[in-house]
Amino acid sequence: MSPPPRDALHFPQSSRPFLEPYLPLHRSWHNPYLPDDSTPFPFTTLTFAQSLDSSISLAPGTQTALSGPETKAMTHYLRARHDGILVGIGTALADDPSLNCRLEGVGGYGGRGLNMQPRPVIVDPKGRWLDVAEGSKVMKLARERRGRGPWVVMAWTDDSEVLGRVNAIDRLLEGVGGKVLMVEPRTNKETEEKRLDWGDVLAMLKREGLDSLMVEGGQRVINELLREEYQELVNLVIITIAPTWLGQGGVVVSPERKSAEQGNASAVGRLTNTRWQQMGDDVVLCGQLPHKK
Numbered sequence: 001m002s003p004p005p006r007d008a009l010h011f012p013q014s015s016r017p018f019l020e021p022y023l024p025l026h027r028s029w030h031n032p033y034l035p036d037d038s039t040p041f042p043f044t045t046l047t048f049a050q051s052l053d054s055s056i057s058l059a060p061g062t063q064t065a066l067s068g069p070e071t072k073a074m075t076h077y078l079r080a081r082h083d084g085i086l087v088g089i090g091t092a093l094a095d096d097p098s099l100n101c102r103l104e105g106v107g108g109y110g111g112r113g114l115n116m117q118p119r120p121v122i123v124d125p126k127g128r129w130l131d132v133a134e135g136s137k138v139m140k141l142a143r144e145r146r147g148r149g150p151w152v153v154m155a156w157t158d159d160s161e162v163l164g165r166v167n168a169i170d171r172l173l174e175g176v177g178g179k180v181l182m183v184e185p186r187t188n189k190e191t192e193e194k195r196l197d198w199g200d201v202l203a204m205l206k207r208e209g210l211d212s213l214m215v216e217g218g219q220r221v222i223n224e225l226l227r228e229e230y231q232e233l234v235n236l237v238i239i240t241i242a243p244t245w246l247g248q249g250g251v252v253v254s255p256e257r258k259s260a261e262q263g264n265a266s267a268v269g270r271l272t273n274t275r276w277q278q279m280g281d282d283v284v285l286c287g288q289l290p291h292k293k
C-alpha cells in the first residue's frame with residue numbers, strides 16, 4: 001500500500017464520539033445482502049460551514065474558506081461515513097469542488113480501493129456542468145481513482161439543446177464510472193416554473209443504491225431542504241460555525257417561511273437533540289429536525 005499523499009487529512013479518534021450517536025451506520029458495517037429498504041429515502045445529512053452572520057460565502061459564485069483545519073478534517077470524516085455527497089450546479093461551477101474524501105487511510109489516500117469514497121452527486125437540471133466538466137477536479141480525481149465517477153441529476157425535457165447536453169455528459173461520465181440520472185420535473189401551478197422535487201431526487205438516489213447522503217450545498221439547495229415541506233427528508237443537520245462575520249451581501253442560509261405575512265409568522269424550524277462541540281477555533285452544531293411521524 002502506498003503512503004498517504006501530502007494532502008491527506010487526519011481526524012483524531014478523540015473527536016469522533018461527539019458525532020457518533022448521530023451518524024448513519026458505517027458503510028463497511030452494512031450487510032450487502034440486507035439493504036435497508038425500510039425507507040424510500042437515503043439517510044440524509046445536511047452539512048455546511050457558515051459565518052456568525054449566517055453566510056456560506058462572501059458573494060454568489062465565489063468560494064469562501066470558512067472551516068479551519070479541524071472542522072475541514074471533520075467534513076472529510078463525514079464524507080467517509082456517507083454513501084454520497086450532493087451539491088447543486090451553482091456550487092459545482094463556483095467552487096470546482098473535489099467531492100472526494102481525503103481522509104488518511106481512505107482509498108487513494110493511503111488506503112486501497114474506492115470502498116470508502118462517497119459518490120459525488122451534482123444536481124444540474126439543464127446540463128450546465130458540461131462547459132467545465134472535462135477539466136473539473138471531480139473528473140480528474142475519478143480518472144486517478146482518488147474519487148468515484150460523479151452522478152449528474154438532470155431533468156427530463158424535450159428541449160433538444162438540453163438533450164444534447166445529457167448525451168454529452170453521459171458519454172464523458174461513462175469513462176469514469178459515473179452516469180446521468182434523469183428525474184421528471186414538477187411544474188408550479190401558479191408560476192409555471194419547473195423544478196425538481198427533493199422527494200423525487202432523494203428517492204431516486206436511494207433506488208440507485210445510496211443508503212446515506214451528505215448534502216453540502218449550496219445556498220439554494222440548503223434553503224430548499226430547510227423549508228417545512230422538506231424537513232421530513234432531512235435526518236441530521238451538522239453546521240460548522242466559524243468565528244467570523246462576512247458582512248452584508250454574503251450568500252445567506254435562511255429558508256423561506258410558509259407564510260411571509262408580518263405578525264403571523266412562526267419559526268421555520270428548530271433543531272432538537274442538539275450538541276455543540278468546539279473544534280479548533282470553530283464550533284460544530286449537530287441536531288435533528290423534528291419529524292411529524
Ligand SMILES: NC(=O)C1=CN([C@@H]2O[C@H](COP(=O)(O)OP(=O)(O)OC[C@H]3O[C@@H](n4cnc5c(N)ncnc54)[C@H](O)[C@@H]3O)[C@@H](O)[C@H]2O)C=CC1
Binds near residue numbers: 050066091123197224
Ligand atoms: N460554506 C459552505 O459550506 C458551502 C458554501 N457553498 C457556496 O454556495 C454558493 C452556491 O450556492 P447556489 O448558487 O445557490 O448554488 P447551489 O449549489 O445551491 O445550486 C443551485 C442550482 O442547482 C439547481 N437546483 C437546485 N435545487 C433545484 C431544484 N429543486 N430544482 C431544480 N434545480 C435545482 C439549479 O440549477 C440552481 O441554479 C457558492 O458560493 C458556494 O461557495 C456551497 C456549499 C457549501
Ligand SMILES: Nc1nc(O)c(N)c(N[C@@H]2O[C@H](COP(=O)(O)O)[C@@H](O)[C@H]2O)n1
Binds near residue numbers: 065071091097
Ligand atoms: N465544510 C466546508 N467548509 C467550508 O469553509 C467550505 N467552503 C465548504 N464548502 C463545501 O466544500 C466543497 C469543497 O470541497 P472540496 O474540498 O473541494 O472537496 C464546496 O464545494 C462546498 O460544498 N465546506
